Amino acid sequence: MDEHVRDLLTDALPQHEPPMPPLDLAAGRRARRRDLGMRTVGLVAVVGLLATAVVLVTGSARSPDRPTQVASTAAETPDQVLARLDRVWRAAIPGGAALAQARADYGTDARGRYFDGFYHLTAGSKVQVNYVVSRRFGPPDQIELDPCLSHRPTIAACTRAQQPDGSTVITYRQYFADEHLVMLSAVHFRPGGVVVYASVFVPGTRLAGATFPLSAGQLVAAATNPGMTFAANVRVPKTKPTPAPTHNPPPSDTPVPDAAFPTLPAQHPCRNGTLPDASVRALGDVLAARLQAIVGEPGRSDGGTAVQNCVTRGTLRAALAGVSAGRVSVNAEVTLTSYAQQVPSPQDPGCPAGARMCELFTAAGHHAVRYEVDTGAANNMHVVVYYGSHVTVDVVLVAEGNTTHTYALNRAELISLATAHKLIEVVTKLAQ
Amino acid sequence: MARNWEADYSAYYQARGPALRRTAYLLAGSWDEAEDLVQATFVKLYVHWTRVRSETADAYARRVLLNEFLGNRRRRRETPVPAIAEQPAAEPSTVDRVVLDNALAALPPKQRAAIVLRYWEDLSVAETAALLGVSAGTVKSTVSRALVTLRPMVGPETSYQEGH
Numbered sequence: 001m002d003e004h005v006r007d008l009l010t011d012a013l014p015q016h017e018p019p020m021p022p023l024d025l026a027a028g029r030r031a032r033r034r035d036l037g038m039r040t041v042g043l044v045a046v047v048g049l050l051a052t053a054v055v056l057v058t059g060s061a062r063s064p065d066r067p068t069q070v071a072s073t074a075a076e077t078p079d080q081v082l083a084r085l086d087r088v089w090r091a092a093i094p095g096g097a098a099l100a101q102a103r104a105d106y107g108t109d110a111r112g113r114y115f116d117g118f119y120h121l122t123a124g125s126k127v128q129v130n131y132v133v134s135r136r137f138g139p140p141d142q143i144e145l146d147p148c149l150s151h152r153p154t155i156a157a158c159t160r161a162q163q164p165d166g167s168t169v170i171t172y173r174q175y176f177a178d179e180h181l182v183m184l185s186a187v188h189f190r191p192g193g194v195v196v197y198a199s200v201f202v203p204g205t206r207l208a209g210a211t212f213p214l215s216a217g218q219l220v221a222a223a224t225n226p227g228m229t230f231a232a233n234v235r236v237p238k239t240k241p242t243p244a245p246t247h248n249p250p251p252s253d254t255p256v257p258d259a260a261f262p263t264l265p266a267q268h269p270c271r272n273g274t275l276p277d278a279s280v281r282a283l284g285d286v287l288a289a290r291l292q293a294i295v296g297e298p299g300r301s302d303g304g305t306a307v308q309n310c311v312t313r314g315t316l317r318a319a320l321a322g323v324s325a326g327r328v329s330v331n332a333e334v335t336l337t338s339y340a341q342q343v344p345s346p347q348d349p350g351c352p353a354g355a356r357m358c359e360l361f362t363a364a365g366h367h368a369v370r371y372e373v374d375t376g377a378a379n380n381m382h383v384v385v386y387y388g389s390h391v392t393v394d395v396v397l398v399a400e401g402n403t404t405h406t407y408a409l410n411r412a413e414l415i416s417l418a419t420a421h422k423l424i425e426v427v428t429k430l431a432q
Numbered sequence: 433m434a435r436n437w438e439a440d441y442s443a444y445y446q447a448r449g450p451a452l453r454r455t456a457y458l459l460a461g462s463w464d465e466a467e468d469l470v471q472a473t474f475v476k477l478y479v480h481w482t483r484v485r486s487e488t489a490d491a492y493a494r495r496v497l498l499n500e501f502l503g504n505r506r507r508r509r510e511t512p513v514p515a516i517a518e519q520p521a522a523e524p525s526t527v528d529r530v531v532l533d534n535a536l537a538a539l540p541p542k543q544r545a546a547i548v549l550r551y552w553e554d555l556s557v558a559e560t561a562a563l564l565g566v567s568a569g570t571v572k573s574t575v576s577r578a579l580v581t582l583r584p585m586v587g588p589e590t591s592y593q594e595g596h
């Protein structure tokens with residue numbers, strides 16, 4: 001029987017192997033340097049954390065900037081502390097949503113999953129802040145995202161409030177009995193994404209509040225490196241939180257021209273070819289809707305956050321936050337440009353202009369073209385176009401030698417674009 | 433000094449790279465992905481080469497390759513479209529190969545990995561279990577399920593009854 005299976009596997013190997021590619025020593029050297037760098041950064045981070053801990057413990061009582069109005073006394077119960085903190089926050093933030101100033105964006109990993117994060121604060125002779133990814137969510141449309149429905153016994157006072165702008169804010173408290181911690185959190189569901197506001201409190205200690213302004217990238221990094229630690233800043237809000245950026249709602253019934261991508265409104269930031277940071281997230285919704293109108297699927301890049309899809313005349317742009325080999329590695333920007341005058345068809349395969357290492361071959365009886373795109377950066381884009389009953393396109397982005405992003409845009413999008421008789425030229429550039 | 437171990441590393445690539453790529457092909461089902469897997473494997477080998485002993489280099493490389501393969505499969509969100517077999521038009525037994533490729537592609541990644549490790553790499557159940565991070569019993573049941581899927585290709589008499 002073993003021989004049967006071995007024969008089977010032997011038969012599965014094509015008789016003609018392509019030549020082995022040359023050994024890429026440069027990629028190994030880059031990876032080695034990165035590895036050494038990460039070790040150094042880790043060491044520095046540990047030292048920094050310890051220094052921060054000392055500052056937190058020794059300086060919180062003396063600094064005039066410390067939030068003495070929310071400091072607890074030993075006589076107070078955690079509920080009393082919370083009630084007082086609620087009042088402070090509600091006074092500080094009009095709207096009464098009890099949003100702490102502490103803010104941490106939800107992160108997404110390469111598969112588009114959202115990460116929820118808890119701040120794990122331990123009081124004692126050593127103050128240590130660990131970011132702990134306690135659970136992973138599915139896509140944002142799944143009900144799992146709602147902490148009120150998660151049935152976690154530590155979650156209490158979970159409330160949901162609809163905001164005038166259509167977004168939903170969920171606030172809840174979480175108790176960490178073992179650590180004597182209380183966390184007040186608010187999850188703000190906006191059309192363009194999810195934002196978490198959270199603060200951790202240690203009743204009965206001088207450490208009244210800790211804020212963790214972590215970026216989405218840091219959350220992803222933490223999610224993929226559970227031991228990663230972040231320093232905490234202790235402060236109290238003195239300014240109102242920045243309001244959510246507003247954006248034009250996507251037109252729902254805009255007809256999609258057959259030969260070209262739709263154009264954007266005259267005031268749209270994409271007009272200028274730049275995306276203001278503050279409005280990127282909100283823009284994602286508009287752009288994803290436009291992409292959806294074109295390809296019939298949500299505008300989501302398979303490699304990452306997919307919130308920066310930008311469709312302008314003839315150009316679709318998706319920004320990816322890639323995660324590879326357990327760490328955040330690159331941010332890649334992929335631009336697809338359609339050329340209506342160059343129409344691929346099952347009868348007429350060919351190498352696109354500008355492609356290198358273009359190779360025509362046969363796959364399962366169908367013509368196919370494989371080519372590489374010179375991206376002008378330290379990565380390569382391999383594109384394979386299959387001309388079968390319909391045209392399919394595979395894109396593999398090989399970045400930094402050892403980092404492979406497959407399906408920079410999802411297959412359905414590419415198939416849809418390809419079957420719309422538009423030749424796709426893929427250009428990437430790395431934005432580390 | 434660094435050049436010495438780089439020379440060793442290069443020699444290892446020349447010696448073991450092709451075999452590793454064949455294993456990667458059987459896992460992934462395409463030369464493109466196989467080369468990506470081997471590339472990623474050798475980059476990681478490079479990083480740790482000075483700590484890898486020559487007698488364990490094969491096992492280490494195999495483990496890295498397997499982790500890369502399974503990791504890649506986990507990261508993919510979309511349902512994979514059945515792989516389109518790559519071969520020159522003139523290659524014989526094209527139909528059989530396509531059917532075979534499709535049968536292998538139908539296996540879940542862990543089943544495919546178990547089959548490749550057991551029958552291509554010729555590893556024992558215990559070694560396969562160690563690489564996959566599962567128990568020996570799990571390896572047996574995984575292989576057994578994979579063989580059920582492949583039975584039309586292997587033959588009706590195939591069953592999995594070994595115990596080592």
